Amino acid sequence: xxxxxxxxxxxxxxxxxxxxxxxxxxxxxxxxxxxxxxxxxxxxxxxxxxxxxxxxxxxxxxxxxxxxxxxxxxxxxxxxxxxxxxxxxxxxxxxxxxxxxxxxxxxxxxxxxxxxxxxxxxxxxxxxxxxxxxxxxxxxxxxxxxxxxxxxxxxxxxxxxxxxxxxxxxxxxxxxxxxxxxxxxxxxxxxxxxxxxxxxxxxxxxxx
Amino acid sequence: xxxxxxxxxxxxxxxxxxxxxxxxxxxxxxxxxxxxxxxxxxxxxxxxxxxxxxxxxxxxxxxxxxxxxxxxxxxxxxxxxxxxxxxxxxxxxxxxxxxxxxxxxxxxxxxxxxxxxxxxxxxxxxxxxxxxxxxxxxxxxxxxxxxxxxxxxxxxxxxxxxxxxxxxxxxxxxxxxxxxxxxxxxxxxxxxxxxxxxxxxxxxxxxx
DNA sequence: CCGTTTATCTCAACAGTGCAAAGATGGAGC
DNA sequence: GCTCCATCTTTGCACTGTTGAGATAAACGG
Numbered sequence: 388x389x390x391x392x393x394x395x396x397x398x399x400x401x402x403x404x405x406x407x408x409x410x411x412x413x414x415x416x417x418x419x420x421x422x423x424x425x426x427x428x429x430x431x432x433x434x435x436x437x438x439x440x441x442x443x444x445x446x447x448x449x450x451x452x453x454x455x456x457x458x459x460x461x462x463x464x465x466x467x468x469x470x471x472x473x474x475x476x477x478x479x480x481x482x483x484x485x486x487x488x489x490x491x492x493x494x495x496x497x498x499x500x501x502x503x504x505x506x507x508x509x510x511x512x513x514x515x516x517x518x519x520x521x522x523x524x525x526x527x528x529x530x531x532x533x534x535x536x537x538x539x540x541x542x543x544x545x546x547x548x549x550x551x552x553x554x555x556x557x558x559x560x561x562x563x564x565x566x567x568x569x570x571x572x573x574x575x576x577x578x579x580x581x582x583x584x585x586x587x588x589x590x591x592x593x594x595x
Numbered sequence: 596x597x598x599x600x601x602x603x604x605x606x607x608x609x610x611x612x613x614x615x616x617x618x619x620x621x622x623x624x625x626x627x628x629x630x631x632x633x634x635x636x637x638x639x640x641x642x643x644x645x646x647x648x649x650x651x652x653x654x655x656x657x658x659x660x661x662x663x664x665x666x667x668x669x670x671x672x673x674x675x676x677x678x679x680x681x682x683x684x685x686x687x688x689x690x691x692x693x694x695x696x697x698x699x700x701x702x703x704x705x706x707x708x709x710x711x712x713x714x715x716x717x718x719x720x721x722x723x724x725x726x727x728x729x730x731x732x733x734x735x736x737x738x739x740x741x742x743x744x745x746x747x748x749x750x751x752x753x754x755x756x757x758x759x760x761x762x763x764x765x766x767x768x769x770x771x772x773x774x775x776x777x778x779x780x781x782x783x784x785x786x787x788x789x790x791x792x793x794x795x796x797x798x799x800x801x802x803x
Numbered sequence: 804c805c806g807t808t809t810a811t812c813t814c815a816a817c818a819g820t821g822c823a824a825a826g827a828t829g830g831a832g833c
Numbered sequence: 834g835c836t837c838c839a840t841c842t843t844t845g846c847a848c849t850g851t852t853g854a855g856a857t858a859a860a861c862g863g
Contacts, residue, residue: 408840425716429820440842442822447840451821503716508633511774523776545797547782552764552798554777559767560759566719568731569762574755589753590760616811637849648813650852655811659850 409447411437416458417501425500425507430454455509456516459523462501466494467525474529481591483533488557488587489580491526495561496579502565506558530554556590617655619645624666625709633708633715638662663717664724670709674702675733682737689799691741696765696795697788699734703769704787710773714766738762764798 415437419428430451431441448454473490477483495502504510505523514520531550563569564579576582623645627636638659639649656662681698685691703710712718713731722728739758771777772787784790 430822431820442843443841445822445841506770506774506776507716508711508774514775548794548797551768551777551782551794555767555771555794556760556764557767558771559763559765559769561767562714562770563763563766566714566716567722568714569759574759586756586759586763589756638851639849649850650814651812653812653851 408437408439408443412444412447412454413457413461416454417461420458420500420504421498425503425509452509452512453516455504456519459501459505459510460516460519462498462505463519463522463525465498466491466505467522467529469494470526470529474533480533484530484553485584485587485591487530487533488553488560489583491557492561492564492583493580495565499565502561506562527554530557560586616645616647616651620652620655620662621665621669624662625669628666628708628712629706633711633717660717660720661724663712664727667709667713667718668724668727668730670706670713671727671730671733673706674699674713675730675737677702678734678737682741688741692738692761693792693795693799695738695741696761696768697791699765700769700772700791701788703773707773710769714770735762738765768794 412433416428416433419433419436430444433454434441434443437443444454448457470487470490473493474483474486477486510516510519527550530553531547534546534550534553560569560583564571564583571579571582574582574585576585620641624636624641627641627644638652641662642649642651645651652662656665678695678698681701682691682694685694718724718727735758738761739755742754742758742761768777768791772779772791779787779790782790782793784793
């Protein structure tokens with residue numbers, strides 16, 4: 388009975404026993420994450436929202452971290468996808484970089500809690516989840532690839548460090564905005580996206 | 596009786612009733628933060644370590660956030676101090692910037708939990724603590740000031756965005772390293788500091 | 804020097820969290 | 834039809850932040 392789905396009753400979309408509770412949990416977790424924020428996502432609340440008991444999730448995830456890792460992975464997939472889409476049709480290395488960075492930041496602003504989860508402290512045991520690490524690397528690979536052509540002529544080592552620099556700028560600007568440590572409004576820019584564009588532009592200009 | 600102080604008994608350094616419990620709490624909190632990490636810092640554990648009951652801290656801080664804000668503020672002070680020291684005697688704008696950034700990252704690596712607290716999600720209500728916001732701005736001001744001379748000839752707007760760019764690079768590189776999303780070992784650099792130096796150098800080279 | 808006030812701390816309790824051990828349940832495969 | 838086993842429930846533990854009512858002792862006014 389896959390009805391058109393009232394907003395948040397994930398339980399009805401899945402069979403009771405021996406259904407795909409795992410997917411239901413991930414789906415509900417993502418929904419709670421986006422609505423209540425990262426601190427509003429508890430295993431007990433998640434279980435209740437999915438229509439099962441508080442201990443049920445432990446049949447599918449060893450602990451909360453493993454659940455969060457699975458949720459974060461879907462986030463990384465979406466991020467990489469969006470970045471790839473937004474950068475298609477970019478003319479030249481510089482414009483491609485600009486578009487990639489802009490896309491990254493837009494994702495973070497539009498999916499704040501998800502971004503906090505993806506790059507927050509809770510998943511710093513990232514190595515424990517090899518799948519996660521690989522998925523997380525895709526975005527980085529996009530920037531790296533965009534630079535690789537240009538760097539063919541120059542030193543390869545320099546290209547790697549330049550990638551790191553751009554990646555750092557991108558990530559740093561994003562976190563500062565998301566965690567509200569930097570207020571775009573204070574810079575005479577109308578919108579956040581305008582502010583981002585200008586900063587990235589000026590930075591990219593230095594790269595020639 | 597201010598004895599030479601065995602490592603962690605903060606309670607003995609202060610009077611029982613009507614002593615400076617507030618300072619004792621902050622001191623103990625900092626110690627716990629550095630040893631047990633940010634998740635290992637609970638109000639109850641803190642109270643026990645300080646030799647008071649779990650409800651005692653509430654006489655000095657409205658809630659846990661306010662305590663954390665106070666702890667973070669000492670961190671921001673130490674950061675600004677260290678950056679200012681490390682940048683003294685730098686020849687020219689570029690070297691000064693390099694030293695400031697290096698200092699920032701070294702602080703983060705040497706005081707990981709403190710850095711996580713200072714720039715983490717828990718204090719994103721930063722505006723609620725005006726003192727904190729002001730102290731936090733000092734480090735940014737250092738970079739901004741280092742660029743101001745150079746920017747006098749150029750457009751002032753550009754200078755502001757350039758400051759943001761450098762600040763973002765600095766902060767991004769730091770968080771990626773601290774949260775273990777970027778492994779310096781994978782870049783052929785021996786130590787983290789060497790890796791940082793090289794990245795900053797290459798970045799600064801782009802600025803001329 | 805004594806009595807009152809007030810900041811400070813204790814005691815006890817509530818609601819919430821992640822997690823684990825033991826038992827019930829029902830679908831899958833022989 | 835029977836057994837097996839993944840799945841889910843029940844129950845409980847230890848921990849968290851926070852609160853309200855009371856004890857206590859320092860500070861202050863007389």
